[in-house]
Amino acid sequence: MDIPKDLVAASAAPLVLSILVDGPSYGYAIIKRVSDVSMGELEWTEGLLYPLLHRLERQGQIRGSWGASESGRKRKYYDLTDDGRAALAEHRSQWRAVAAALEESWGDAKRMMIAATPNGMVTA
Protein backbone atom coordinates (compact mmCIF):
# COMPACT_ATOMS: atom_id res chain seq x y z
CA MET A 1 0.00 0.00 0.00
CA ASP A 2 1.28 3.42 -0.92
CA ILE A 3 0.36 6.09 1.60
CA PRO A 4 0.27 9.52 -0.05
CA LYS A 5 2.82 12.15 0.98
CA ASP A 6 0.25 14.55 2.40
CA LEU A 7 -1.09 11.91 4.73
CA VAL A 8 2.39 10.90 5.87
CA ALA A 9 3.26 14.53 6.55
CA ALA A 10 0.04 15.22 8.45
CA SER A 11 0.44 12.21 10.70
CA ALA A 12 4.15 12.68 11.32
CA ALA A 13 4.03 15.08 14.27
CA PRO A 14 1.34 13.15 16.20
CA LEU A 15 3.29 9.93 15.67
CA VAL A 16 6.54 11.37 16.98
CA LEU A 17 4.81 12.84 20.02
CA SER A 18 3.02 9.55 20.69
CA ILE A 19 6.25 7.59 20.54
CA LEU A 20 7.94 9.98 22.96
CA VAL A 21 5.15 9.44 25.52
CA ASP A 22 6.91 6.16 26.34
CA GLY A 23 10.08 8.02 27.27
CA PRO A 24 13.03 9.83 25.62
CA SER A 25 14.23 8.49 22.31
CA TYR A 26 16.50 9.37 19.39
CA GLY A 27 16.20 9.63 15.64
CA TYR A 28 17.18 6.16 14.55
CA ALA A 29 15.00 4.49 17.18
CA ILE A 30 12.02 6.70 16.34
CA ILE A 31 12.16 5.74 12.66
CA LYS A 32 12.31 2.06 13.59
CA ARG A 33 9.41 2.45 15.98
CA VAL A 34 7.30 4.21 13.32
CA SER A 35 8.01 1.36 10.96
CA ASP A 36 7.05 -1.19 13.62
CA VAL A 37 3.78 0.40 14.78
CA SER A 38 2.66 0.85 11.16
CA MET A 39 3.56 -2.76 10.26
CA GLY A 40 6.05 -1.36 7.78
CA GLU A 41 3.51 0.80 5.98
CA LEU A 42 5.25 4.01 7.02
CA GLU A 43 8.93 4.17 6.07
CA TRP A 44 10.11 7.63 7.01
CA THR A 45 13.18 9.21 5.51
CA GLU A 46 15.73 11.09 7.54
CA GLY A 47 14.90 14.14 5.49
CA LEU A 48 11.42 13.96 6.95
CA LEU A 49 12.25 13.06 10.54
CA TYR A 50 15.07 15.39 11.53
CA PRO A 51 13.62 18.64 10.22
CA LEU A 52 10.37 17.63 11.96
CA LEU A 53 12.19 16.95 15.24
CA HIS A 54 13.93 20.29 15.02
CA ARG A 55 10.71 22.10 14.29
CA LEU A 56 8.95 20.48 17.24
CA GLU A 57 11.94 21.37 19.39
CA ARG A 58 11.76 24.97 18.28
CA GLN A 59 8.04 25.04 19.05
CA GLY A 60 8.80 23.72 22.53
CA GLN A 61 6.84 20.51 22.17
CA ILE A 62 9.92 18.36 22.61
CA ARG A 63 13.28 19.03 24.23
CA GLY A 64 16.54 17.80 22.73
CA SER A 65 19.64 17.05 24.75
CA TRP A 66 22.99 15.55 23.89
CA GLY A 67 23.83 12.29 25.56
CA ALA A 68 25.78 9.17 24.75
CA SER A 69 24.77 5.91 23.10
CA GLU A 70 25.49 2.51 24.64
CA SER A 71 28.78 2.49 22.74
CA GLY A 72 29.64 5.97 24.03
CA ARG A 73 28.87 7.82 20.80
CA LYS A 74 27.43 11.34 20.85
CA ARG A 75 23.68 11.05 20.46
CA LYS A 76 20.81 13.50 20.62
CA TYR A 77 17.82 12.38 22.68
CA TYR A 78 14.39 13.95 22.55
CA ASP A 79 11.91 14.17 25.39
CA LEU A 80 8.30 15.27 25.49
CA THR A 81 7.51 18.59 27.21
CA ASP A 82 4.24 19.66 28.80
CA ASP A 83 3.45 21.66 25.69
CA GLY A 84 4.10 18.53 23.68
CA ARG A 85 1.69 16.53 25.86
CA ALA A 86 -0.97 19.18 25.37
CA ALA A 87 -0.33 19.22 21.62
CA LEU A 88 -0.57 15.45 21.52
CA ALA A 89 -3.92 15.51 23.35
CA GLU A 90 -5.18 17.96 20.76
CA HIS A 91 -3.85 15.81 17.89
CA ARG A 92 -5.62 12.81 19.38
CA SER A 93 -9.00 14.47 19.58
CA GLN A 94 -8.58 15.82 16.04
CA TRP A 95 -7.53 12.50 14.57
CA ARG A 96 -10.24 10.67 16.49
CA ALA A 97 -12.81 13.08 15.07
CA VAL A 98 -11.49 12.51 11.55
CA ALA A 99 -11.28 8.75 11.98
CA ALA A 100 -14.76 8.58 13.51
CA ALA A 101 -16.19 10.64 10.67
CA LEU A 102 -14.58 8.35 8.12
CA GLU A 103 -15.77 5.20 9.87
CA GLU A 104 -19.25 6.61 10.21
CA SER A 105 -19.48 7.61 6.55
CA TRP A 106 -18.02 4.32 5.46
CA GLY A 107 -20.76 2.62 7.45
CA ASP A 108 -23.38 4.70 5.60
CA ALA A 109 -21.71 4.04 2.28
CA LYS A 110 -21.73 0.33 2.91
CA ARG A 111 -25.45 0.37 3.51
CA MET A 112 -26.03 2.42 0.40
CA MET A 113 -23.84 0.15 -1.71
CA ILE A 114 -25.79 -2.85 -0.54
CA ALA A 115 -29.03 -1.05 -1.26
CA ALA A 116 -27.85 -0.20 -4.74
CA THR A 117 -26.96 -3.73 -5.79
CA PRO A 118 -29.56 -5.62 -7.89
CA ASN A 119 -29.48 -8.33 -5.28
CA GLY A 120 -30.32 -5.80 -2.57
CA MET A 121 -33.19 -4.39 -4.59
CA VAL A 122 -34.70 -7.81 -4.95
CA THR A 123 -34.49 -8.45 -1.24
CA ALA A 124 -35.89 -4.95 -0.61
Add this chain to the structure above:
Amino acid sequence: MSDIEHQVTLWRDHMAKRAGVTAEEVDELEDHLRGHLEQLEASGLNEDEAFLVAVKRLGSQHDIAREFARENSQRLWKQLVLDGTEGPTRAKGDRGGWLPAVLFAVAGAALVKVPTLFGLTLTDDIEFYVRNASLLGLAAVAAYLLWRHRAPAASVISVAVAFGVLAVAANLFDSGNTDVLAMTALHVPIAVWIVVGLAYVSARWRETEARMDFLRFSGEFVIYMVLIATAGGILVGLVGAITELAGYDPSGFLTEWLIPCGAAGAVVIAAWLVEAKQAVVENMAPVLARTFTPLFTAAFLGLIAVVIASGNVADLDRDLLIACDAVLVVAVALVLYNLTARPANARHGWFDWIQLTLAGSALLLNAIALANIVARITDGWTFNRAVVVGGNVILLVNLAVSAWLLIQTVRERAGAVPRLERWQTAFIPVYAAWSLVVVLVLPPLFGLT
Protein backbone atom coordinates in the same frame (compact mmCIF):
# COMPACT_ATOMS: atom_id res chain seq x y z
CA MET B 1 41.98 5.60 11.11
CA SER B 2 40.25 2.54 9.80
CA ASP B 3 38.76 2.55 6.36
CA ILE B 4 35.19 2.83 7.60
CA GLU B 5 36.06 5.77 9.85
CA HIS B 6 37.65 7.49 6.89
CA GLN B 7 34.52 6.91 4.81
CA VAL B 8 32.31 8.33 7.57
CA THR B 9 34.57 11.37 7.86
CA LEU B 10 34.31 11.97 4.12
CA TRP B 11 30.55 11.62 4.31
CA ARG B 12 30.45 14.11 7.19
CA ASP B 13 32.52 16.63 5.27
CA HIS B 14 30.23 16.42 2.27
CA MET B 15 27.18 16.82 4.44
CA ALA B 16 28.66 19.75 6.33
CA LYS B 17 29.30 21.62 3.10
CA ARG B 18 25.60 21.77 2.38
CA ALA B 19 24.10 25.13 3.18
CA GLY B 20 21.42 24.98 5.83
CA VAL B 21 22.84 21.98 7.70
CA THR B 22 24.63 22.83 10.92
CA ALA B 23 27.49 20.92 12.54
CA GLU B 24 25.17 19.66 15.29
CA GLU B 25 22.74 18.33 12.74
CA VAL B 26 25.56 16.51 11.01
CA ASP B 27 26.47 14.94 14.39
CA GLU B 28 22.90 13.76 14.74
CA LEU B 29 22.83 12.35 11.22
CA GLU B 30 26.14 10.62 11.81
CA ASP B 31 24.65 8.85 14.83
CA HIS B 32 21.82 7.79 12.56
CA LEU B 33 24.20 6.53 9.90
CA ARG B 34 26.06 4.52 12.51
CA GLY B 35 22.76 3.10 13.73
CA HIS B 36 22.20 1.73 10.24
CA LEU B 37 25.79 0.47 10.13
CA GLU B 38 25.53 -1.46 13.40
CA GLN B 39 22.29 -3.11 12.41
CA LEU B 40 23.60 -4.07 8.99
CA GLU B 41 26.84 -5.46 10.36
CA ALA B 42 24.88 -7.41 12.98
CA SER B 43 22.92 -8.98 10.13
CA GLY B 44 26.14 -10.26 8.55
CA LEU B 45 27.33 -7.62 6.10
CA ASN B 46 30.98 -6.61 6.16
CA GLU B 47 31.98 -2.99 6.89
CA ASP B 48 32.14 -1.78 3.31
CA GLU B 49 28.88 -3.36 2.26
CA ALA B 50 27.20 -2.03 5.38
CA PHE B 51 28.47 1.47 4.67
CA LEU B 52 27.20 1.45 1.11
CA VAL B 53 23.77 0.22 2.15
CA ALA B 54 23.56 2.59 5.12
CA VAL B 55 24.41 5.65 3.02
CA LYS B 56 21.90 4.54 0.43
CA ARG B 57 19.21 4.11 3.09
CA LEU B 58 19.96 7.48 4.56
CA GLY B 59 18.90 8.95 1.26
CA SER B 60 20.79 11.21 -1.05
CA GLN B 61 22.62 14.02 0.68
CA HIS B 62 21.06 16.44 -1.71
CA ASP B 63 17.53 15.43 -0.72
CA ILE B 64 18.28 15.55 2.99
CA ALA B 65 19.98 18.89 2.68
CA ARG B 66 17.02 20.26 0.75
CA GLU B 67 14.60 19.17 3.45
CA PHE B 68 16.85 20.67 6.11
CA ALA B 69 17.17 23.89 4.15
CA ARG B 70 13.40 24.13 3.82
CA GLU B 71 13.01 23.78 7.56
CA ASN B 72 15.92 26.15 8.17
CA SER B 73 15.39 28.70 5.43
CA GLN B 74 15.68 31.56 7.89
CA ARG B 75 19.06 30.27 8.96
CA LEU B 76 20.54 31.01 5.56
CA TRP B 77 19.72 34.63 6.24
CA LYS B 78 20.80 34.60 9.85
CA GLN B 79 24.32 33.76 8.74
CA LEU B 80 24.53 37.23 7.31
CA VAL B 81 24.92 38.73 10.75
CA LEU B 82 26.08 35.90 12.96
CA ASP B 83 29.74 35.10 12.92
CA GLY B 84 29.10 31.66 11.54
CA THR B 85 30.07 29.68 14.63
CA GLU B 86 27.01 27.53 14.04
CA GLY B 87 27.52 27.77 10.30
CA PRO B 88 28.09 24.77 8.15
CA THR B 89 31.74 24.88 7.27
CA ARG B 90 33.51 26.74 10.00
CA ALA B 91 36.84 25.04 10.48
CA LYS B 92 39.11 25.48 13.47
CA GLY B 93 41.65 28.27 13.03
CA ASP B 94 39.50 30.00 10.45
CA ARG B 95 40.01 33.73 10.73
CA GLY B 96 36.53 34.69 9.57
CA GLY B 97 35.04 35.68 12.94
CA TRP B 98 33.47 39.05 13.60
CA LEU B 99 35.71 40.14 16.46
CA PRO B 100 38.95 40.55 14.48
CA ALA B 101 37.01 42.40 11.79
CA VAL B 102 35.65 44.81 14.38
CA LEU B 103 39.14 45.32 15.85
CA PHE B 104 40.59 46.07 12.42
CA ALA B 105 37.66 48.41 11.78
CA VAL B 106 38.39 50.29 15.01
CA ALA B 107 42.08 50.48 14.03
CA GLY B 108 41.06 51.83 10.62
CA ALA B 109 38.84 54.46 12.23
CA ALA B 110 41.67 55.46 14.54
CA LEU B 111 44.13 55.71 11.64
CA VAL B 112 41.93 58.30 9.95
CA LYS B 113 42.32 60.49 13.03
CA VAL B 114 46.12 60.17 13.23
CA PRO B 115 46.78 63.24 11.02
CA THR B 116 44.84 65.41 13.49
CA LEU B 117 47.64 64.72 15.98
CA PHE B 118 49.79 66.77 13.59
CA GLY B 119 47.21 69.51 13.41
CA LEU B 120 45.67 68.47 10.11
CA THR B 121 41.90 68.69 10.43
CA LEU B 122 39.33 67.87 7.79
CA THR B 123 37.80 71.33 7.94
CA ASP B 124 41.03 73.30 7.52
CA ASP B 125 43.28 70.97 5.53
CA ILE B 126 40.86 69.47 3.08
CA GLU B 127 43.56 69.18 0.41
CA PHE B 128 45.61 66.80 2.55
CA TYR B 129 42.60 64.55 2.96
CA VAL B 130 41.65 64.74 -0.72
CA ARG B 131 45.14 63.43 -1.54
CA ASN B 132 45.34 60.78 1.17
CA ALA B 133 41.76 59.65 1.85
CA SER B 134 42.12 56.31 0.06
CA LEU B 135 45.48 55.57 1.70
CA LEU B 136 44.20 56.34 5.18
CA GLY B 137 40.89 54.64 4.66
CA LEU B 138 41.99 51.44 2.97
CA ALA B 139 45.18 50.67 4.91
CA ALA B 140 43.16 48.79 7.53
CA VAL B 141 41.37 46.78 4.81
CA ALA B 142 44.73 45.75 3.33
CA ALA B 143 46.04 44.84 6.79
CA TYR B 144 42.90 42.87 7.58
CA LEU B 145 43.07 40.92 4.33
CA LEU B 146 46.77 40.15 4.81
CA TRP B 147 46.05 38.87 8.31
CA ARG B 148 42.92 37.03 7.30
CA HIS B 149 44.61 35.19 4.41
CA ARG B 150 47.77 34.50 6.45
CA ALA B 151 49.85 36.26 3.85
CA PRO B 152 53.55 35.39 3.73
CA ALA B 153 56.09 37.98 4.82
CA ALA B 154 56.96 38.82 1.21
CA SER B 155 53.37 39.88 0.53
CA VAL B 156 53.16 41.94 3.71
CA ILE B 157 56.38 43.75 2.80
CA SER B 158 55.26 44.32 -0.79
CA VAL B 159 51.96 45.81 0.31
CA ALA B 160 53.65 48.00 2.93
CA VAL B 161 56.20 49.25 0.39
CA ALA B 162 53.45 49.90 -2.15
CA PHE B 163 51.52 51.94 0.42
CA GLY B 164 54.69 53.90 1.17
CA VAL B 165 55.33 54.61 -2.52
CA LEU B 166 51.74 55.71 -3.05
CA ALA B 167 51.85 57.93 0.03
CA VAL B 168 54.90 59.70 -1.40
CA ALA B 169 53.33 59.87 -4.86
CA ALA B 170 50.09 61.32 -3.54
CA ASN B 171 51.86 64.18 -1.77
CA LEU B 172 54.93 64.79 -3.96
CA PHE B 173 53.74 67.59 -6.21
CA ASP B 174 52.18 70.58 -4.56
CA SER B 175 51.75 72.75 -7.61
CA GLY B 176 48.60 74.53 -6.60
CA ASN B 177 47.19 73.38 -9.92
CA THR B 178 43.63 72.18 -9.39
CA ASP B 179 43.73 69.87 -12.43
CA VAL B 180 46.71 68.01 -11.01
CA LEU B 181 45.07 67.81 -7.62
CA ALA B 182 41.82 66.51 -9.12
CA MET B 183 43.56 63.87 -11.22
CA THR B 184 45.71 62.82 -8.26
CA ALA B 185 42.60 62.48 -6.12
CA LEU B 186 41.02 60.36 -8.86
CA HIS B 187 43.97 58.08 -9.66
CA VAL B 188 45.58 57.40 -6.28
CA PRO B 189 42.49 55.45 -5.10
CA ILE B 190 42.68 53.22 -8.19
CA ALA B 191 46.28 52.33 -7.38
CA VAL B 192 45.49 51.90 -3.68
CA TRP B 193 42.61 49.55 -4.44
CA ILE B 194 44.91 47.44 -6.63
CA VAL B 195 47.36 47.27 -3.72
CA VAL B 196 44.43 46.09 -1.59
CA GLY B 197 44.02 43.46 -4.30
CA LEU B 198 47.66 42.49 -3.80
CA ALA B 199 46.88 42.02 -0.11
CA TYR B 200 43.85 39.96 -1.09
CA VAL B 201 45.63 37.55 -3.44
CA SER B 202 48.94 37.76 -1.51
CA ALA B 203 51.11 34.80 -2.53
CA ARG B 204 48.78 33.84 -5.38
CA TRP B 205 49.22 37.15 -7.19
CA ARG B 206 50.32 35.50 -10.42
CA GLU B 207 47.26 33.25 -10.69
CA THR B 208 44.37 34.22 -12.92
CA GLU B 209 41.89 32.50 -10.61
CA ALA B 210 43.10 34.48 -7.60
CA ARG B 211 42.81 37.71 -9.52
CA MET B 212 39.32 36.77 -10.64
CA ASP B 213 38.47 36.21 -6.98
CA PHE B 214 39.70 39.69 -6.24
CA LEU B 215 37.48 41.11 -8.98
CA ARG B 216 34.51 39.23 -7.52
CA PHE B 217 35.48 40.54 -4.10
CA SER B 218 35.61 44.09 -5.47
CA GLY B 219 32.14 43.84 -6.98
CA GLU B 220 30.54 42.51 -3.82
CA PHE B 221 32.50 45.00 -1.73
CA VAL B 222 31.01 47.90 -3.64
CA ILE B 223 27.51 46.50 -3.13
CA TYR B 224 28.01 46.05 0.60
CA MET B 225 29.46 49.55 0.86
CA VAL B 226 26.42 51.03 -0.86
CA LEU B 227 24.16 49.26 1.63
CA ILE B 228 26.28 50.25 4.63
CA ALA B 229 26.54 53.83 3.39
CA THR B 230 22.76 54.03 3.08
CA ALA B 231 22.26 52.93 6.66
CA GLY B 232 25.18 55.11 7.75
CA GLY B 233 23.57 58.11 6.08
CA ILE B 234 20.43 57.56 8.12
CA LEU B 235 22.54 57.27 11.27
CA VAL B 236 24.37 60.50 10.52
CA GLY B 237 21.11 62.28 9.74
CA LEU B 238 19.50 61.13 12.96
CA VAL B 239 22.50 61.93 15.14
CA GLY B 240 22.68 65.37 13.54
CA ALA B 241 18.98 66.04 14.00
CA ILE B 242 18.93 64.92 17.62
CA THR B 243 22.06 66.87 18.61
CA GLU B 244 20.65 69.95 16.97
CA LEU B 245 17.36 69.55 18.82
CA ALA B 246 19.36 69.31 22.03
CA GLY B 247 20.78 72.72 21.24
CA TYR B 248 24.28 71.78 20.05
CA ASP B 249 25.87 72.27 16.64
CA PRO B 250 26.59 68.76 15.37
CA SER B 251 28.51 69.68 12.21
CA GLY B 252 31.98 69.55 13.79
CA PHE B 253 31.40 66.15 15.36
CA LEU B 254 29.81 64.76 12.20
CA THR B 255 32.43 65.91 9.71
CA GLU B 256 35.49 65.45 11.94
CA TRP B 257 34.52 62.22 13.67
CA LEU B 258 31.39 60.31 12.78
CA ILE B 259 31.60 60.38 8.98
CA PRO B 260 35.36 59.77 8.44
CA CYS B 261 35.71 57.23 11.26
CA GLY B 262 32.47 55.54 10.30
CA ALA B 263 33.55 55.25 6.68
CA ALA B 264 37.00 53.91 7.60
CA GLY B 265 35.41 51.30 9.85
CA ALA B 266 32.75 50.43 7.31
CA VAL B 267 35.25 49.45 4.62
CA VAL B 268 36.76 46.79 6.89
CA ILE B 269 33.34 45.50 7.88
CA ALA B 270 32.33 45.36 4.21
CA ALA B 271 35.51 43.39 3.40
CA TRP B 272 34.76 40.99 6.24
CA LEU B 273 31.14 40.55 5.15
CA VAL B 274 32.12 39.80 1.57
CA GLU B 275 34.68 37.23 2.71
CA ALA B 276 32.59 35.63 5.44
CA LYS B 277 29.38 35.45 3.49
CA GLN B 278 30.69 34.47 0.08
CA ALA B 279 28.36 31.53 -0.14
CA VAL B 280 25.31 33.21 1.30
CA VAL B 281 24.56 36.18 -0.89
CA GLU B 282 26.88 35.03 -3.55
CA ASN B 283 27.61 37.26 -6.45
CA MET B 284 25.19 40.11 -6.52
CA ALA B 285 27.46 42.01 -8.90
CA PRO B 286 27.06 39.49 -11.75
CA VAL B 287 23.29 39.62 -11.31
CA LEU B 288 23.38 43.39 -11.69
CA ALA B 289 25.75 43.07 -14.65
CA ARG B 290 23.46 40.59 -16.34
CA THR B 291 20.42 42.76 -15.73
CA PHE B 292 22.01 45.92 -17.01
CA THR B 293 24.00 44.60 -19.96
CA PRO B 294 21.00 44.61 -22.34
CA LEU B 295 19.86 48.00 -21.00
CA PHE B 296 23.26 49.62 -21.45
CA THR B 297 23.59 48.04 -24.88
CA ALA B 298 20.33 49.68 -25.89
CA ALA B 299 21.46 52.97 -24.35
CA PHE B 300 24.79 52.92 -26.19
CA LEU B 301 23.10 52.17 -29.50
CA GLY B 302 20.75 55.07 -28.80
CA LEU B 303 23.69 57.34 -28.00
CA ILE B 304 25.36 56.49 -31.30
CA ALA B 305 22.15 57.33 -33.12
CA VAL B 306 21.90 60.64 -31.25
CA VAL B 307 25.53 61.56 -31.93
CA ILE B 308 25.20 60.79 -35.63
CA ALA B 309 21.83 62.53 -35.90
CA SER B 310 23.24 65.66 -34.30
CA GLY B 311 25.57 65.94 -37.28
CA ASN B 312 28.17 67.36 -34.97
CA VAL B 313 30.55 64.45 -34.85
CA ALA B 314 33.80 66.33 -35.31
CA ASP B 315 33.27 68.97 -32.66
CA LEU B 316 31.45 67.47 -29.75
CA ASP B 317 31.27 69.03 -26.36
CA ARG B 318 34.23 68.33 -24.06
CA ASP B 319 31.99 66.82 -21.39
CA LEU B 320 30.90 64.19 -23.86
CA LEU B 321 34.48 62.94 -24.01
CA ILE B 322 34.50 62.36 -20.31
CA ALA B 323 31.11 60.70 -20.71
CA CYS B 324 32.69 58.43 -23.32
CA ASP B 325 35.38 57.42 -20.85
CA ALA B 326 32.57 56.54 -18.48
CA VAL B 327 30.90 54.53 -21.26
CA LEU B 328 34.10 52.51 -21.66
CA VAL B 329 34.42 51.95 -17.93
CA VAL B 330 30.82 50.71 -17.81
CA ALA B 331 31.33 48.44 -20.82
CA VAL B 332 34.52 46.93 -19.40
CA ALA B 333 32.90 46.49 -15.98
CA LEU B 334 29.87 44.74 -17.46
CA VAL B 335 32.02 42.37 -19.53
CA LEU B 336 34.12 41.75 -16.43
CA TYR B 337 31.27 40.97 -14.06
CA ASN B 338 29.44 38.84 -16.56
CA LEU B 339 32.71 36.94 -16.78
CA THR B 340 33.11 36.47 -13.02
CA ALA B 341 29.96 34.36 -12.77
CA ARG B 342 30.44 32.41 -15.95
CA PRO B 343 30.68 28.66 -15.35
CA ALA B 344 33.82 27.16 -16.82
CA ASN B 345 31.90 24.88 -19.14
CA ALA B 346 29.10 27.25 -20.15
CA ARG B 347 28.12 27.14 -23.81
CA HIS B 348 27.74 30.36 -25.65
CA GLY B 349 24.28 31.79 -26.07
CA TRP B 350 22.26 34.87 -26.95
CA PHE B 351 23.78 36.71 -24.04
CA ASP B 352 27.21 36.60 -25.64
CA TRP B 353 25.74 38.32 -28.65
CA ILE B 354 24.38 41.09 -26.44
CA GLN B 355 27.77 41.48 -24.79
CA LEU B 356 29.38 41.64 -28.18
CA THR B 357 26.92 44.33 -29.26
CA LEU B 358 27.66 46.18 -26.03
CA ALA B 359 31.40 46.08 -26.64
CA GLY B 360 30.95 47.01 -30.31
CA SER B 361 28.73 50.01 -29.62
CA ALA B 362 31.01 51.20 -26.82
CA LEU B 363 33.98 50.94 -29.18
CA LEU B 364 32.17 52.90 -31.86
CA LEU B 365 31.20 55.62 -29.40
CA ASN B 366 34.76 55.76 -28.23
CA ALA B 367 36.11 55.97 -31.77
CA ILE B 368 33.95 59.06 -32.27
CA ALA B 369 35.22 60.53 -29.01
CA LEU B 370 38.84 59.81 -29.81
CA ALA B 371 38.58 61.29 -33.27
CA ASN B 372 37.14 64.35 -31.65
CA ILE B 373 39.82 64.76 -29.02
CA VAL B 374 42.62 64.14 -31.51
CA ALA B 375 41.16 66.90 -33.65
CA ARG B 376 41.40 69.24 -30.68
CA ILE B 377 44.97 68.33 -29.99
CA THR B 378 46.13 70.28 -33.03
CA ASP B 379 46.15 73.25 -30.69
CA GLY B 380 48.48 71.51 -28.24
CA TRP B 381 48.50 68.91 -25.49
CA THR B 382 47.48 69.80 -21.99
CA PHE B 383 47.75 67.78 -18.80
CA ASN B 384 44.03 67.09 -18.76
CA ARG B 385 43.95 65.97 -22.38
CA ALA B 386 46.89 63.64 -21.82
CA VAL B 387 45.09 62.03 -18.86
CA VAL B 388 41.76 61.68 -20.66
CA VAL B 389 43.34 60.32 -23.85
CA GLY B 390 45.66 57.97 -21.99
CA GLY B 391 42.83 56.48 -19.96
CA ASN B 392 40.71 56.24 -23.05
CA VAL B 393 43.41 54.39 -25.01
CA ILE B 394 43.95 51.89 -22.21
CA LEU B 395 40.24 51.12 -21.95
CA LEU B 396 39.97 51.01 -25.72
CA VAL B 397 42.70 48.40 -26.01
CA ASN B 398 41.10 46.39 -23.23
CA LEU B 399 37.67 46.49 -24.79
CA ALA B 400 38.88 45.87 -28.34
CA VAL B 401 40.70 42.70 -27.34
CA SER B 402 37.75 41.70 -25.16
CA ALA B 403 35.43 42.13 -28.13
CA TRP B 404 37.75 39.98 -30.22
CA LEU B 405 37.71 37.28 -27.54
CA LEU B 406 33.92 37.54 -27.28
CA ILE B 407 33.74 36.85 -31.00
CA GLN B 408 35.87 33.77 -30.37
CA THR B 409 33.44 32.76 -27.63
CA VAL B 410 30.46 33.12 -29.91
CA ARG B 411 32.27 31.06 -32.53
CA GLU B 412 32.90 28.44 -29.86
CA ARG B 413 36.65 28.52 -30.11
CA ALA B 414 38.06 26.32 -27.37
CA GLY B 415 39.59 28.23 -24.49
CA ALA B 416 38.17 31.61 -25.45
CA VAL B 417 36.62 32.21 -22.02
CA PRO B 418 39.81 31.40 -20.06
CA ARG B 419 41.70 33.66 -22.45
CA LEU B 420 39.21 36.46 -21.75
CA GLU B 421 39.76 35.90 -18.02
CA ARG B 422 43.53 36.00 -18.46
CA TRP B 423 43.28 39.13 -20.54
CA GLN B 424 41.09 40.98 -18.06
CA THR B 425 43.15 39.98 -15.04
CA ALA B 426 46.43 40.74 -16.79
CA PHE B 427 45.14 44.26 -17.23
CA ILE B 428 44.85 45.00 -13.52
CA PRO B 429 48.53 46.03 -13.12
CA VAL B 430 48.19 48.22 -16.22
CA TYR B 431 45.56 50.33 -14.42
CA ALA B 432 47.89 50.70 -11.44
CA ALA B 433 50.82 51.64 -13.69
CA TRP B 434 48.77 54.22 -15.56
CA SER B 435 47.57 55.72 -12.28
CA LEU B 436 51.17 56.15 -11.21
CA VAL B 437 52.02 57.76 -14.55
CA VAL B 438 49.17 60.24 -14.09
CA VAL B 439 50.25 61.07 -10.54
CA LEU B 440 54.04 60.99 -10.92
CA VAL B 441 55.10 61.38 -14.55
CA LEU B 442 52.59 63.64 -16.29
CA PRO B 443 52.69 66.64 -13.90
CA PRO B 444 56.45 67.28 -14.31
CA LEU B 445 56.11 66.56 -18.03
CA PHE B 446 53.73 69.48 -18.32
CA GLY B 447 55.78 71.64 -15.96
CA LEU B 448 53.06 71.63 -13.33
CA THR B 449 55.27 70.99 -10.34
